[in-house]
Amino acid sequence: MKISDLDYYATFGNTFLHKVPAKYKLLDAIIIICAIFYAKNVYSLAIMYFLLITYLIFSGLPRFKFFKLSLYPLIFTAMFLYSIENLTYLTAFKLILRVLCFSTTFIYLIFTTPYIQIFKALSGFLPDIMVNILFNTYRSLFIINNTLENLLTTIRLRGRLRLNRPILALKTIGNLIGFFVIKSIETSEKMYDGIKLRGYSDNFKFLKD
Amino acid sequence: MSHLHIPDGILPLWLWLLGYILIAIYFIFGAFYIKKYKKQSKFPLISIMAALMILTMSIPLPFPVPYHVNLSVLTGIILGPVLAFFAVFTTNLLLAFLAHGGITVIGLNTVVISIEAALGYFIFRFLYKKFNKIFFSVFIATFLALLFSTFLNIGIVYTGTHNLSMLAHHHHGHHGEFNHKHHQNDHNFIEHENHHPPLMETHERQEGFDKHEHEENFNIKKFLSLMFIFGFIGWILESSLTGFIVSYINKVKPDILNL
Numbered sequence: 001m002k003i004s005d006l007d008y009y010a011t012f013g014n015t016f017l018h019k020v021p022a023k024y025k026l027l028d029a030i031i032i033i034c035a036i037f038y039a040k041n042v043y044s045l046a047i048m049y050f051l052l053i054t055y056l057i058f059s060g061l062p063r064f065k066f067f068k069l070s071l072y073p074l075i076f077t078a079m080f081l082y083s084i085e086n087l088t089y090l091t092a093f094k095l096i097l098r099v100l101c102f103s104t105t106f107i108y109l110i111f112t113t114p115y116i117q118i119f120k121a122l123s124g125f126l127p128d129i130m131v132n133i134l135f136n137t138y139r140s141l142f143i144i145n146n147t148l149e150n151l152l153t154t155i156r157l158r159g160r161l162r163l164n165r166p167i168l169a170l171k172t173i174g175n176l177i178g179f180f181v182i183k184s185i186e187t188s189e190k191m192y193d194g195i196k197l198r199g200y201s202d203n204f205k206f207l208k209d
Numbered sequence: 210m211s212h213l214h215i216p217d218g219i220l221p222l223w224l225w226l227l228g229y230i231l232i233a234i235y236f237i238f239g240a241f242y243i244k245k246y247k248k249q250s251k252f253p254l255i256s257i258m259a260a261l262m263i264l265t266m267s268i269p270l271p272f273p274v275p276y277h278v279n280l281s282v283l284t285g286i287i288l289g290p291v292l293a294f295f296a297v298f299t300t301n302l303l304l305a306f307l308a309h310g311g312i313t314v315i316g317l318n319t320v321v322i323s324i325e326a327a328l329g330y331f332i333f334r335f336l337y338k339k340f341n342k343i344f345f346s347v348f349i350a351t352f353l354a355l356l357f358s359t360f361l362n363i364g365i366v367y368t369g370t371h372n373l374s375m376l377a378h379h380h381h382g383h384h385g386e387f388n389h390k391h392h393q394n395d396h397n398f399i400e401h402e403n404h405h406p407p408l409m410e411t412h413e414r415q416e417g418f419d420k421h422e423h424e425e426n427f428n429i430k431k432f433l434s435l436m437f438i439f440g441f442i443g444w445i446l447e448s449s450l451t452g453f454i455v456s457y458i459n460k461v462k463p464d465i466l467n468l
Contacts, residue, residue: 002267003263003303003307006307029312033217033312033313036218037222069307069308070308072307072308072309073216073217073308073311076215076216076219077216077219079432079435079436080219080366080370080432082431082432082435083427083428083429083431083432083435084425084426084427084428085425085426085427085428085431086424086425086426087425088425091425095218095219098217098218098219099216099217099218099219101218102216102217102218102311102312102313103216103217103308103311106217106305106306106308106312107306107307107308109306110306110307115303115306118306127236127240129236129239129240129243129252129295130236130295130298130299132252133252133255133256133259133295133296133299134299134302136252136253136255136256137256137259137260137299137303139256140253140256140257140259140260141260141263141264144257144260144261144264145264148264148265148267148268152268167449170446170449170450170453171453173268173450173453174449174450174451174452174453174454174456174457175453175454175457176268177265177268177278177280177450177454178453178454178455178456178457178458178461179457179461180261180265181261181283181287181454181458181465182458182461182462182465184257184260184261185254185257185287185462185465187257188253188254188256188257189253189254191253192250192252192253195253
């Protein structure tokens with residue numbers, strides 16, 4: 001799922017969770033993390049996951065996209081479980097539920113809170129350098145995303161990439177990304193000049209709520 | 210493609226806290242470096258590289274296995290080993306909120322990928338100086354960096370999970386109890402060797418042995434083979450792609466590479 005789509009849901013969504021301030025949602029996520037770590041049996045984890053999913057059903061959030069995204073960590077978990085000898089159902093369920101509880105919690109956070117609000121809440125803990133880079137990255141993501149979309153359209157218009165000529169396909173993608181890197185770096189230089197002209201002094205300031 | 214995105218809930222607390230401590234130390238060093246060499250003007254470049262790492266993941270690769278490009282070695286080559294860390298951390302933080310990797314393991318994932326970027330940078334510089342062949346140098350540098358980071362990742366997973374009872378029972382209770390009983394049996398066996406019928410002892414020891422045999426164990430060989438089967442295709446893809454990307458940049462705008 002694209003970050004721009006997520007940002008759209010987080011910014012323009014209108015559920016109960018969207019109205020809760022980011023710092024309380026972060027605090028809530030920390031409480032859930034602690035609860036997951038201290039959950040001693042599979043039943044408490046199952047109840048936790050059941051509650052999280054039940055809320056999803058009635059929350060008004062895009063259920064399918066949300067659910068699909070929350071299942072991503074299961075790829076690694078499946079590989080990990082495959083490597084366990086004498087694996088019992090209990091351990092497998094416990095591990096899967098733990099992973100799903102974690103991922104669902106954070107997807108709630110990101111589906112209902114714009115990245116900017118999260119960075120703002122994190123700025124109290126993170127060093128200034130990191131806050132600077134995070135805000136710049138967020139800005140850059142949307143600026144260069146258009147360039148990438150145009151490049152991908154160009155590739156599609158020229159007849160897509162073919163499996164029967166893998167080296168050529170790789171070279172085409174390599175050239176595409178190479179061009180994208182050059183374009184993006186040029187954009188970053190212009191962006192830096194632009195923000196410098198507008199008074200940027202290697203430090204981001206934002207309005208308090 | 211290269212690295213595993215270790216999710217939350219698999220590694221123990223002490224290990225992921227160690228990851229955070231390591232990146233905190235690196236932050237101090239990085240901040241000192243940025244201030245000393247006045248690298249503040251590089252912030253937009255770091256941000257762009259982080260954004261590139263995130264966005265290029267969405268570029269579809271024409272292969273049946275769902276791999277995605279990582280670009281950590283390219284980030285290392287363009288930004289250098291110190292600044293690449295900041296781009297890697299930013300990428301991991303943003304991706305963690307998408308359940309691509311975990312929030313608790315951001316520290317460890319950052320350590321692994323930063324090492325990958327730094328190693329790629331040094332190997333590339335060394336090979337390029339020696340052979341003066343751009344594609345070859347980038348390909349080998351990326352391949353070796355990915356190989357090393359995969360070993361590092363497997364090592365981290367093994368360190369955190371080889372004692373699976375911690376994960377399975379969450380507390381030492383059952384496993385500890387069993388071990389205690391087991392040791393006590395051994396102790397009793399030595400101490401009261403002549404007071405118990407030998408058949409009974411053999412039976413008890415056999416029971417302990419069976420329990421031990423049926424205990425859940427993390428099989429690193431199985432995990433390694435799985436990682437190598439999937440990883441190998443990924444390393445070849447990423448190494449070739451990075452090679453083509455750097456060759457293109459070298460042809461069109463070589464000053465980006467500072468060679």
